[in-house]
Amino acid sequence: MGIRAQQKERTRRALLDAAFNQLSAERSISNLSLREVAREAGIAPTSFYRHFKDMEELGLTMVDEGGLTLRQLMRKGRQRAEEGGSVIRASIETFMEFIDSNPNVFRLLLRERSGTSAAFRAAVTREIRHFIDELSDYLQAKTGRRPDLAYAQSEALVTLVFSSGAEALDLNKKERQALAERLIVQLKMIAKGSEALQRSGREPELENLPK
Amino acid sequence: MGIRAQQKERTRRALLDAAFNQLSAERSISNLSLREVAREAGIAPTSFYRHFKDMEELGLTMVDEGGLTLRQLMRKGRQRAEEGGSVIRASIETFMEFIDSNPNVFRLLLRERSGTSAAFRAAVTREIRHFIDELSDYLQAKTGRRPDLAYAQSEALVTLVFSSGAEALDLNKKERQALAERLIVQLKMIAKGSEALQRSGREPELENLPK
DNA sequence: TCTTTGAGCGTACATCTGTGCGCTATTTTG
DNA sequence: CAAAATAGCGCACAGATGTACGCTCAAAGA
Structure with missing residues (x-):
């Protein structure tokens, strides 16, 4: 796998991890925000779209x-x-x-x-x-x-x-x-x-x- | 019951009805908005607080x-x-x-x-x-x-x-x-x-x- | 009658949201 | 080596949200 694809995969993982991490008793998927997830994953909000449509x-x-x-x-x-x-x-x-x-x-x-x-x-x-x-x-x-x-x-x-x-x-x-x-x-x-x-x-x- | 209290009760009912009415397969309580409920009940957003704290x-x-x-x-x-x-x-x-x-x-x-x-x-x-x-x-x-x-x-x-x-x-x-x-x-x-x-x-x- | 109460309103504001657009920098491809 | 592809960024914008504040005016109470 190319260096490029590796890095992309790592970021994707970071997004998923960030999202999982923000789940709690008082927080469900439906009230996660794209911006917040991106922030915790360490990328710009708009970069989110490079990995998920939604x-x-x-x-x-x-x-x-x-x-x-x-x-x-x-x-x-x-x-x-x-x-x-x-x-x-x-x-x-x-x-x-x-x-x-x-x-x-x-x-x-x-x-x-x-x-x-x-x-x-x-x-x-x-x-x-x-x-x-x-x-x-x-x-x-x-x-x-x-x-x-x-x-x-x-x-x-x-x-x-x-x-x-x-x-x-x-x-x-x-x-x-x-x-x-x-x-x-x-x-x-x-x-x-x-x-x-x-x-x-x-x-x-x-x-x-x-x- | 006084005229005043009656009207208040009616508005409260309108809020509850509006809220129930906005529930659906793709809409749960947690994503109702105060403003939208108030709108459907026919009152100003800020009047909501006369009936519910939250x-x-x-x-x-x-x-x-x-x-x-x-x-x-x-x-x-x-x-x-x-x-x-x-x-x-x-x-x-x-x-x-x-x-x-x-x-x-x-x-x-x-x-x-x-x-x-x-x-x-x-x-x-x-x-x-x-x-x-x-x-x-x-x-x-x-x-x-x-x-x-x-x-x-x-x-x-x-x-x-x-x-x-x-x-x-x-x-x-x-x-x-x-x-x-x-x-x-x-x-x-x-x-x-x-x-x-x-x-x-x-x-x-x-x-x-x-x- | 005069005073007090309180439901409802309009304005205003700070905050947050998703996302379109164009740029950069680096990897990949040919 | 040159050209194409693309992950990530910053900027900007339009819209929505909750709610603070002060006003009005009709009902309730004295």
């Missing part, structure tokens, strides 16, 4: 990166659990560690999932879907769950874990503990219920899985 | 109103189901009708739940908690569920329904149908699982999660 384009890149980070982490967590122990438990732990060490990345996904940009919402939804799919495959392979049930179950699991993560952000250690215990109970409910439905045969047929 | 105060009022609306609706839905039919099914239907006819109020709650203002987040969380509590009481009374299980179950139900509602916003009729069917399956899982846990009698053991 703040929206910058944001989409951030969503993609954040989603990728989380997904890779979770995959690792699942592998780690592969040898011994419950996968679900390991996944929760991994997820909670992620939230704890990258709260702003998590907030990013959380917020843009219901944000004002359709493109962002779609991007986050896509990330979460990857997520559900991987867990669903895993459940099918590991517990022989019927595909439709596996998907519904995975979706419910992910939804609850995600939601708990969101709530955890504003809680102290002790409250988090109570939240985590409740979450475990809820996931257990789903596991038991799914098992029961699977056993009860093919009564509830679910054909319409999303593509 | 846009934040306006927003909090909106969250409270929105939460109240939803809660009243759900209570009615539950009553309606009281005579005949599953409560859960009736609640879902009521909820989905709400989303369909007040999408922006729902979006308001959805967004501010993870928004950039701690006060907003707390307000929405409080609304949802009311919600869970009412459902939990109902489940205890109706199915004799143990309090802790009833709460965990209610929380899970509300989380899943809320989340489905959020997803439904971006879907067409057919996709919504599939989503609703999946949601029913998930709620069934929880119901069955909760029942099983109640039967098994003891405190939930963390070690028994399926692999």
Whole structure:
């Protein structure tokens, strides 16, 4: 790669880093300003356009990166659990560690999932879907769950874990503990219920899985 | 009430209505502008301060109103189901009708739940908690569920329904149908699982999660 | 009746925003 | 080595925003 392209890449990275860095509990993508991001990245506002067409384009890149980070982490967590122990438990732990060490990345996904940009919402939804799919495959392979049930179950699991993560952000250690215990109970409910439905045969047929 | 107070109330209402009116899929509370709201309400920007200290105060009022609306609706839905039919099914239907006819109020709650203002987040969380509590009481009374299980179950139900509602916003009729069917399956899982846990009698053991 | 109150207005200002334009300096290309 | 491409810059501008200040004038209160 040429010297030119290298430098450009470095600046692009600086922009992304600056943007990530400005995220916080009280600051979301939608109220980052191009000028401020450029300032922190050490370039002139107008130079921003050499790298992104828009703040929206910058944001989409951030969503993609954040989603990728989380997904890779979770995959690792699942592998780690592969040898011994419950996968679900390991996944929760991994997820909670992620939230704890990258709260702003998590907030990013959380917020843009219901944000004002359709493109962002779609991007986050896509990330979460990857997520559900991987867990669903895993459940099918590991517990022989019927595909439709596996998907519904995975979706419910992910939804609850995600939601708990969101709530955890504003809680102290002790409250988090109570939240985590409740979450475990809820996931257990789903596991038991799914098992029961699977056993009860093919009564509830679910054909319409999303593509 | 004096003529003066009446007029003041009317203007205040106009501000709130204008604000609600400007909410949409691509516009959230945090990017409403004081000036624009005042404009639509038909008053000068500076007159805004006669009614609210802040846009934040306006927003909090909106969250409270929105939460109240939803809660009243759900209570009615539950009553309606009281005579005949599953409560859960009736609640879902009521909820989905709400989303369909007040999408922006729902979006308001959805967004501010993870928004950039701690006060907003707390307000929405409080609304949802009311919600869970009412459902939990109902489940205890109706199915004799143990309090802790009833709460965990209610929380899970509300989380899943809320989340489905959020997803439904971006879907067409057919996709919504599939989503609703999946949601029913998930709620069934929880119901069955909760029942099983109640039967098994003891405190939930963390070690028994399926692999 | 006279006085006090306060909702609403218009003006004004400082601040911030995104972005168009043209220039420079350096790398890349031919 | 000359020419083309381009990352980055400074300047400039138009528009929007929140809000301070002081006024008016109708209602409320004495």
